[in-house]
Amino acid sequence: MTALGDVIEIDERTVLVLGQELDVGHDQPDVANALVHRVGDLLVLVDTGVTTTFRTALRQAADRVGPWSRALVLTTHGHPDHIGNNDLADELGVPVEHYVPAPDLDQMRDPLSYWVWSLQRIAGALPQPAPALAARLVSLFEPMRPFGATTRTYEELAPELIRIGSLRCIGWTFADGAVRVLRSQGHCAGHVIVHLRDPGVLHLSDEGNGPCGAMADADQLKIQTALGTAALLFEQGQAALLTDGHTFTVRRAAEAARHLEGLLEQAATLSGAALALAGRGERVRPSEFTAGYAEAVAALGAGGANPNAMFAAMMAVNQLHELGLRPESTDPDAPWSRPPLRTPPGPR
Known part of the structure; x- marks a missing residue:
């Protein structure tokens, strides 16, 4: 049994900080997993979760992989369980870059409207009106601080053609290519996935949240493309470890490929x-x-x-x-x- 803030050590410079599941009945927000990695003197945080407990765990994980003298904070997408502690970037005491996806800015600024929009599509299946339920859901994630003093969008950077084995995709690289951010945009409009070159970690964040997306801005084809791309990276040996936003484990090589193919098989079965x-x-x-x-x-x-x-x-x-x-x-x-x-x- 895992607890909020527990860590899985991937190597001496990389840990996965574990979140928790959503429990609306007990007013418990879900908290997304976060990756903490060090490249030379650069600290890399992939997502910041939410809650003060998780914030403390992130700080401890950052110290664990140290020492570092500058930091890079990467937000995979704008959902509340991934962005609540983003202002942690301002408290690290070193020069920091923080990037978020531009297509998700509106929902980050106004999560209530985003959730009303998503829930109104199933108004007939809700236990209360969409605005009231959306307000309750969003309240679980307070305090939510999605922006810091250094926050910019990825899209302010020149896009790059990234080559990983036979894969060709568009995204952005950092730390001389040791950190790669790949556009995926399936789970929601701005979603990205992150590849850490040295430990061989591919972090899907929420692209692996089941075979069919739930949110109003989900794109099923892009989800399936991201899953297929990830499977290819493992089959070609370009990735060794799979992590995501809500599975409290690290999957290795063959297991990761089987998991990804299983999600695609489920997608085909559900469509049928x-x-x-x-x-x-x-x-x-x-x-x-x-x-x-x-x-x-x-x-x-x-x-x-x-x-x-x-x-x-x-x-x-x-x-x-x-x-x-x-x-x-x-x-x-x-x-x-x-x-x-x-x-x-x-x-x-």
């Missing part, structure tokens, strides 16, 4: 189950579809991090979109159907 539930897509009510889809998710054990009915419903809505269906009205349980292939002819 969704297609069967939707039939030909003439008319599908979200409430009926979600019930069947949740059963398929449970049968596969594919709920991802923090599995619960709310996230299953959000995944179901995204799956309906993936099938090409659209709601016929704004009613919370309005039928969804496929748009006609051809525009009806106008009057002659």
